[in-house]
Amino acid sequence: MSIRSHLLFRLIIVSVMLVGGTAWLGYQDVRNETWELFDAQLARSSRMILSLVQAQNVNYGFSKIQDYLDESGLAVMYLEFQDAINELETEHAHAYESKLAFQIWDDVGNLLVKSYNAPLEPLSDRTDGFNDVVIDGYNWRTFSLVSSNGPYRCITAERLDVRNDLIVKISNDLLYMFVFLVLALSVVLYLSIDKGLKPLQLLAAQINRRSGDNLDLIRSDYRYSEIVTIKNALNQLLARLEDTLAREKRVTSDAAHELRTPLAAIRLHAELAKGAENREQEIESLEQVIHGVDRTTHLIEQLLTLARLEPELIASEFADVDLSALIVEECALLSPLAINKQIELDYADADIRPIQGHADSLRLLVRNLLTNAIAYTPEGGQVSIRLEQADKTVLTIEDNGPGISQEDRARVMERFYRAENHQVTGCGIGLSIVDRVVQIHKGSLELDEADNGHGLKVVVKI
Amino acid sequence: MRILLVEDDALLGDGVCAGLRREGDSVDWVKNGETAILAVNETSYDCIILDIGLPKMSGMDVLRKLREAQNEVPVLFLTARDQIADRVQGLDAGADDYLVKPFEFSELCARLRALTRRGRGSATEMIRYDGIEIDTAAHTVSHKGDTVELSRREFDLLVEMIAHQGQVLSRAHLEQKLYSWGDEIGSNTIEVYIHHLRRKLYPELIRTVRGIGYIVARE
Numbered sequence: 001m002s003i004r005s006h007l008l009f010r011l012i013i014v015s016v017m018l019v020g021g022t023a024w025l026g027y028q029d030v031r032n033e034t035w036e037l038f039d040a041q042l043a044r045s046s047r048m049i050l051s052l053v054q055a056q057n058v059n060y061g062f063s064k065i066q067d068y069l070d071e072s073g074l075a076v077m078y079l080e081f082q083d084a085i086n087e088l089e090t091e092h093a094h095a096y097e098s099k100l101a102f103q104i105w106d107d108v109g110n111l112l113v114k115s116y117n118a119p120l121e122p123l124s125d126r127t128d129g130f131n132d133v134v135i136d137g138y139n140w141r142t143f144s145l146v147s148s149n150g151p152y153r154c155i156t157a158e159r160l161d162v163r164n165d166l167i168v169k170i171s172n173d174l175l176y177m178f179v180f181l182v183l184a185l186s187v188v189l190y191l192s193i194d195k196g197l198k199p200l201q202l203l204a205a206q207i208n209r210r211s212g213d214n215l216d217l218i219r220s221d222y223r224y225s226e227i228v229t230i231k232n233a234l235n236q237l238l239a240r241l242e243d244t245l246a247r248e249k250r251v252t253s254d255a256a257h258e259l260r261t262p263l264a265a266i267r268l269h270a271e272l273a274k275g276a277e278n279r280e281q282e283i284e285s286l287e288q289v290i291h292g293v294d295r296t297t298h299l300i301e302q303l304l305t306l307a308r309l310e311p312e313l314i315a316s317e318f319a320d321v322d323l324s325a326l327i328v329e330e331c332a333l334l335s336p337l338a339i340n341k342q343i344e345l346d347y348a349d350a351d352i353r354p355i356q357g358h359a360d361s362l363r364l365l366v367r368n369l370l371t372n373a374i375a376y377t378p379e380g381g382q383v384s385i386r387l388e389q390a391d392k393t394v395l396t397i398e399d400n401g402p403g404i405s406q407e408d409r410a411r412v413m414e415r416f417y418r419a420e421n422h423q424v425t426g427c428g429i430g431l432s433i434v435d436r437v438v439q440i441h442k443g444s445l446e447l448d449e450a451d452n453g454h455g456l457k458v459v460v461k462i
Numbered sequence: 463m464r465i466l467l468v469e470d471d472a473l474l475g476d477g478v479c480a481g482l483r484r485e486g487d488s489v490d491w492v493k494n495g496e497t498a499i500l501a502v503n504e505t506s507y508d509c510i511i512l513d514i515g516l517p518k519m520s521g522m523d524v525l526r527k528l529r530e531a532q533n534e535v536p537v538l539f540l541t542a543r544d545q546i547a548d549r550v551q552g553l554d555a556g557a558d559d560y561l562v563k564p565f566e567f568s569e570l571c572a573r574l575r576a577l578t579r580r581g582r583g584s585a586t587e588m589i590r591y592d593g594i595e596i597d598t599a600a601h602t603v604s605h606k607g608d609t610v611e612l613s614r615r616e617f618d619l620l621v622e623m624i625a626h627q628g629q630v631l632s633r634a635h636l637e638q639k640l641y642s643w644g645d646e647i648g649s650n651t652i653e654v655y656i657h658h659l660r661r662k663l664y665p666e667l668i669r670t671v672r673g674i675g676y677i678v679a680r681e
Contacts, residue, residue: 257542261471261515264540264564268477271567277484285480292473417517 007193008186015185023178030170038163039130039141042156045102046145050154053104053113054147100158101140107151123155132160199227207234215242251415255303258416258428259296266292302429305364306415309436314361320354321362323395323462324387330366331385334374341379345370349387355462357441362462365437368430369397369458376401376456392443392461400455409447438462463487463508463578463618464639468498468524469540470516474563478511481567486601486614487574488642495519499527505638507535508578511570514541514552522555529556536577540565575599582625591624592681594663603663610662615640619655623668628680630671 101118105111111120124131124142131142139160146153199222206218217235222228266289273285331345338345373383377399386396404412411417413435416428438445443462450457465482469475470493482489490505492498495516502510510528514521521539528535538559539552549560558580559573575587575598582589587599593606601617603610612620622639623631633652640655641647648654656668656676668676 257515260542260563261474265471265474265477267564268474268481268567272477272481272484275484281484285477288473288477295473 004193004197008190011189011193012182012186015189016182019178019181019185023174026174027167027171030174031167034163034167034170038158039143042130042141042143042158043145045100046143046154046156049102049156050104050145050147050152053154054152100156102154102156105153105155107153112152118157123157127153133157196224199224200230203227203231215245254416258299262292262296262299266296299429302433306429306433306436309361309364309433309440311440314358314440317358318356319359321357321359322352322354323357323362323393324349324352326359326363327366327385327387327395330363330370334367334370337371337374338383341374341377341381343374343377343380344382345374346382346384347387348385350389352387352389352393355393355441357462358437361437361440365434365460366395368434369460372430373397373399373401373456373458390461395460395462396457397460398450398452398455398457400450400452403449403454403456404447412447413445434458434460463574464505464642465489465574466498466501466505466507466510467491468493468495468510468516468521469513470494471513474513478570482571482574485571486617488618488640488645490642495521495524498524502528502533502535506635508581508639509574510535510537511574512537512539512557514539514543514548522552525552525555525557536581538570538573538577572599589621589624591627591678592667594620594624594667596621596624605663612659612662613655615651616655616658616662619652620659620663623676623678627678630675630677632675635675 101115101123103111103115103118103123104113105122114120119135123135123140124133124144126142126144127146128144131144133140133142135157140157141160141163142155142157144153144155202220203218203222206220215238217238218231220231222231269285269288269292273282273289276282276285327347327349331347335345370383370385377383378401381400383397383399386394386398388394388396412431415432435445438460441462443460446459448457448459449455465487467475467478467482467489469478469491472493475491475493479489479491490501490507492501496519498510498512501507512521512524516524525537525539528537536558537556538561539557540561540563541548541552542563543549544562549562552560558577561570561573579587579598587597589596589598595604596617597603598621601614603612603617603620618640619636622636636652637647640652656670660668668678671677
């Protein structure tokens with residue numbers, strides 16, 4: 001669902017409700033006011049007619065009035081009454097006039113005078129006030145009034161469809177206005193929303209037009225703060241992406257360059273073997289060639305291992321790992337190396353809870369640390385491995401090799417960095433792998449001086 | 463030639479050392495920048511092969527230190543980077559030439575010869591002196607058209623003496639030029655080589671300056 005249709009839908013519903021509500025209230029008001037107004041006029045007409053009739057009676061008598069009325073019809077009488085009842089504001093022969101009627105009765109029930117359209121029976125059975133009656137299929141509103149100083153009762157009546165027509169007419173006007181307002185509002189809303197969303201579309205188009213390797217920041221200026229927010233967020237993401245890509249590029253480039261040195265060595269020794277002056281020299285050079293190939297293979301394997309340590313992938317394969325059993329296995333695997341150098345591998349563990357982790361990568365961690373420790377420990381030395389349970393599982397590996405100087409400790413985790421004065425061949429990736437595994441397990445890795453003051457202590461907390 | 467190799471990679475260093483020694487050069491091999499500076503201050507080398515990617519003090523730093531100290535020894539740097547910017551940086555820092563790893567050993571040798579030749583102010587492989595023709599590339603010497611067989615050290619001694627004609631060269635200086643560290647040097651070896659050269663070429667070529675050293679007269 002688009003923001004545009006969502007907003008439009010909401011706003012139109014709300015405006016229909018508001019305009020509709022206003023119209024409904026207006027209709028109610030008009031209806032009540034019209035009713036009141038017509039009622040008031042009806043009452044006033046009664047009073048007016050009664051007083052006029054009383055006055056005329058003094059001069060002519062009721063029969064004379066009736067004759068006159070009969071001869072001239074209601075219209076003529078209305079002309080005579082016009083001045084008196086001009087509050088009705090009905091024009092001569094107005095469409096509404098025939099819907100007015102009146103009767104004048106005396107106190108014994110004789111019909112004295114009536115308008116031509118009035119029946120011979122009383123218009124209302126009530127002696128006083130308003131009443132609703134049905135005559136000849138029409139609804140009438142009547143008002144009865146008894147004269148205060150004579151025996152007359154005047155009943156005026158008005159057909160209800162007059163006032164209803166008026167109300168319907170006004171209501172129709174209100175309805176047209178309502179429809180027009182809603183339509184006009186919808187158009188205005190649509191245009192406003194469209195205009196409001198335009199920058200968003202522009203931004204999207206700008207991003208769509210980009211080629212995959214274009215990580216330049218979005219430079220266009222936007223007027224609306226919301227779009228600026230999105231733009232800034234996107235720019236930050238782009239900057240981070242560029243950073244990551246640059247880092248990856250650097251790693252690839254570093255790796256390629258790192259391969260050049262062993263390749264140079266292999267080539268050189270191969271050339272020396274080719275130009276050897278005797279068999280002994282030839283064999284010596286060829287052995288160096290093989291050594292170089294082994295080293296290059298190791299470098300590539302370590303690089304591949306590092307590349308495969310994808311955090312997302314590995315985190316999805318976490319399971320319970322018995323770190324203690326894993327270390328014992330690795331020690332067994334590496335013990336021939338240790339025995340060759342008469343190095344004592346000393347392993348001690350306390351009660352260890354299984355940890356949530358990735359067994360294969362933890363194995364890499366242990367193997368790299370142990371291989372390093374054995375490689376850097378002089379013959380007859382000792383490598384001690386301890387596993388303890390604190391809030392995290394703590395693996396401590398100590399050797400009595402040369403250790404790593406304070407300034408080098410921070411840098412040895414970098415790919416290809418190798419501390420100086422090493423007598424050991426390596427490719428400088430082992431600790432990067434260890435560091436990556438620790439990061440994946442959200443643990444910590446510390447390098448320190450061994451407790452005996454000579455050698456390296458590695459503490460891994462997972 | 464006395465060459466200093468500064469290379470931290472054991473396998474590559476070993477190969478370059480072995481190859482150059484087989485070519486008849488004296489090679490000292492150090493594995494980091496600090497030792498390289500010490501070695502250069504101690505010994506006068508004909509040429510330095512310097513790896514750029516050294517731990518801590520990089521080859522570039524070594525080069526700058528050398529040039530700051532007005533040491534004009536020819537330097538060829540080895541780099542794993544093939545970007546032009548990397549090479550330009552090395553040359554700007556005062557290197558005379560470079561090689562990108564991996565390289566052909568014969569190319570390394572040719573470039574080293576070219577560098578030392580430039581150091582001597584000569585444009586060709588041939589050195590001529592009073593009827594003696596020395597081909598530094600082929601390591602051959604002839605006198606008045608006749609080929610003269612010289613040992614490696616005799617050859618180096620002859621080139622050194624002729625390169626510095628008109629100067630008295632001390633025995634210590636010559637020993638330094640001829641031997642790398644750890645070479646066994648007999649007490650009168652230089653005298654023996656001088657004697658051989660006089661015999662194989664002609665006696666007046668090298669004159670003894672008693673108590674100081676030897677001199678080849680300016681041509």
